[in-house]
Amino acid sequence: MDMPDVQPHEPAARYADSITKYIVIYVCILALAGVQFVIAYTHLSGTAMFARMLFVALAEAGLALMFFMHLWGEKRGFVLFVLILTGFVIMAMQYGWTDSYRMELGVPYSQSKPGAVQ
Amino acid sequence: MSQAEMSLPGHPVGTLTAPAFSVPAKKMAMWLFIIADAATFAAVLVAYGFLRNGSPNWPTPFRFSPTVLNAMLMTFILVTSSLTMLLGVRAAKAGDKPAAFLWTMITAIGGLIFAVLHLREWLGMIHEGATLFHNPWGTGLFGASFFSITGLHLLHVTAGVIALVAVGVRYKGGRYGADDLEVLGLYWHFVDLVWMFVVPFVYLLNVAHR
Numbered sequence: 001m002d003m004p005d006v007q008p009h010e011p012a013a014r015y016a017d018s019i020t021k022y023i024v025i026y027v028c029i030l031a032l033a034g035v036q037f038v039i040a041y042t043h044l045s046g047t048a049m050f051a052r053m054l055f056v057a058l059a060e061a062g063l064a065l066m067f068f069m070h071l072w073g074e075k076r077g078f079v080l081f082v083l084i085l086t087g088f089v090i091m092a093m094q095y096g097w098t099d100s101y102r103m104e105l106g107v108p109y110s111q112s113k114p115g116a117v118q
Numbered sequence: 119m120s121q122a123e124m125s126l127p128g129h130p131v132g133t134l135t136a137p138a139f140s141v142p143a144k145k146m147a148m149w150l151f152i153i154a155d156a157a158t159f160a161a162v163l164v165a166y167g168f169l170r171n172g173s174p175n176w177p178t179p180f181r182f183s184p185t186v187l188n189a190m191l192m193t194f195i196l197v198t199s200s201l202t203m204l205l206g207v208r209a210a211k212a213g214d215k216p217a218a219f220l221w222t223m224i225t226a227i228g229g230l231i232f233a234v235l236h237l238r239e240w241l242g243m244i245h246e247g248a249t250l251f252h253n254p255w256g257t258g259l260f261g262a263s264f265f266s267i268t269g270l271h272l273l274h275v276t277a278g279v280i281a282l283v284a285v286g287v288r289y290k291g292g293r294y295g296a297d298d299l300e301v302l303g304l305y306w307h308f309v310d311l312v313w314m315f316v317v318p319f320v321y322l323l324n325v326a327h328r
């Protein structure tokens with residue numbers, strides 16, 4: 001007789017962690033959000049500020065994803081599936097940035113920013 | 119024939135019942151929705167970045183009070199509501215139905231407060247002359263991107279609040295179980311996660327330094 005090729009199993013993420021752990025993650029996320037507000041009032045160039053904001057936002061999102069959404073407790077294959085698929089789709093959207101710089105520098109068909117090199 | 123006995127011709131019995139990555143079907147559906155929705159938000163944020171980068175007179179109108187202060191308060195409320203959602207799911211998994219229902223309703227109230235603060239902010243901006251196609255500070259694309267991105271997020275929060283109440287009540291009544299609450303929790307955490315990108319890119323990069 002053929003046997004099922006899978007065995008009964010429990011969902012990997014169990015939500016059995018201590019409340020203390022969740023509160024620590026919560027405080028860390030709030031602290032990182034606070035860092036973003038501090039960065040907003042520092043005198044940095046637009047690019048440097050954007051890079052710092054993105055880094056902190058990714059750290060916040062990582063904590064929320066791994067511990068609040070319990071992705072960390074799932075099977076490794078599933079974690080990779082979610083991260084690689086989402087990451088690939090988002091990275092694939094980044095192809096047009098060079099064109100936005102073309103718009104910024106004004107060649108052709110657009111206004112130029114004051115001080116931009118023509 | 120039971121579901122456990124179903125099989126495709128030439129495949130072992132039980133093949134159709136094997137959940138991918140051991141993740142139950144409802145939860146997997148929510149994860150796939152989250153991946154798709156993440157791509158949607160990423161697309162609007164990239165489009166916003168493209169417009170911001172390519173516009174010569176992009177405005178930075180947000181003052182500390184009321185806009186940045188309001189964004190801080192909204193962030194605090196949304197992250198806190200994520201914690202309360204987590205506590206609700208945890209209680210549900212432990213079989214504590216009253217506590218799970220209570221935390222779910224507290225989460226819904228948090229979402230409602232967030233939505234009210236957001237609408238108050240919108241009304242303030244509209245009062246200052248900002249609309250979808252025009253604003254007094256610079257390129258009209260600013261209003262279009264701001265209201266589109268925050269509006270899409272607000273739509274998710276509103277839908278989440280409705281779902282929290284609907285699922286919470288049905289959970290209390292016994293029609294839904296802890297797994298349903300867990301699936302809804304994933305959605306709510308995702309709404310919180312998106313806000314972590316909206317705040318820095320839409321609000322904080324447009325802070326007035328004067």
